[in-house]
Amino acid sequence: MAKKVSGFEVKSGLAQMLKGGVIMDVVTVEHARIAEDAGAVAVMALERVPADIRATGGVARMSDPELILKIMEAVSIPVMAKVRIGHFVEAQILEALGVDYIDESEVLTPADEAFHINKHAFKVPFVCGCRNLGEAMRRIGEGAAMMRTKGEPGTGDVVEAVRHARQVYGEIRRLQNIPEEEVMTFAKEIGAPYELCLQVRETGSLPVVNFAAGGIATPADAALMMQLGVDGIFVGSGIFKSGDPAKRAAAVVKATTHYKDAKILAEVSRNLGEPMVGRTVDSLDEIEKMAGRGW
């Protein structure tokens, strides 16, 4: 009975288990415990949430391994951590720490302006961001075992998350409705691997789980994204930049489970205190936008 360790099934399988759940950004051990108690399926350990990265500026890098290890010790749920786009050595370090998932993330300052990490080379699974089907398929081609639509991180404005989810699922529907002889040109136009296009045309869905991220701040935002077809939710700044993080976190978890039940959504949305203040996406300068990072 030979062990077969970390095939792609095992990498994408963990993402399957996270479906219907909420993954929360946490910057301290205390946050991590609040997130776990609220019912998060995983936490993203980082030094600054996206809203603070925006506010303080400067280069945003992988977090201090000490912080990540402390959070790994504090909770029993999976722990994810972020590396800069293309920074495969940060990824090697996170793999050595034993994190459960690596997010090759546009929230951090990109280390490479042309290439992403070859994710097939790692035992630890990767999640990556996408704005459209082509970007999702390129990341999956590089070995990503989970996707998330990018939205615009650190804004509390859900408009970009909606745009990106509609774009990805709209392109999948389009692909399903074209004849096979048009698939190669479709693949060329969106910059996606041809074989993956054939597969998605057949199944009608991405070959890996796809969560929503970037701007989700309320239970209603989470349910909106779920009704648009995503498999689960990332909340970055939306929880710990709000007035009552524990309460809001639990409400977003419940809303993600009962995303089609408006009565429950009404109930869990009551009395949550102040949401994060936020910034509208259209008030950002082009240079401030994170979603455009990725090639």
Place this chain on the structure above:
Amino acid sequence: MKIGVLALQGAFREHIAALKKLDAETVEVRLPAHLESLDGLIIPGGESTTIGKLLLAFDLMEPIRAFGRQKAIWGTCAGAILLAKNVGRAQPLLELMNIEIERNAFGRQVESFEIDLDCPFLTPSEPPYHATFIRAPIIKTLSAPAQALMQLEDGRIVAARQENLLATSFHPELTDDLRFHRYFLEIAQRTRAA
């Protein structure tokens, strides 16, 4: 046969797809009313702490305990954890099976693996069952009427049955092999007849 799949969080759609291939009627269970007229219930893989908290929040804990005293329940991975009496830490559990579980028994995600296991109780019993272990628990100890069904080479128990209740550390819902789902439907059928 009408089988419910607990749909609070996790890989419930995969279980529903497998059951549909075996012509079972399926129901997504999110609230106590959804348990009505079911012949069996599957608790899927996911995060056991999340599912446990949602069981409490939506008043499902007692109704599922009562269900399990009369009808078939199968827990995979997180579901197996929820069926256990004890998991060595404080978290909400159904406590229906006489099994003690160790969570994340093999370590973190980089230690997750797939392996072929003997399955003499499945029909057909060949080939061996290809089991996927993802941050998987093991059944550390068990006592009658719970019985071990499958073990790793080192003796660690990864599947157990207690009359109408079934627990597996691994994820039959992630494979195309329907033998485990067929086995559970037989348990549900026999429990209903009894």
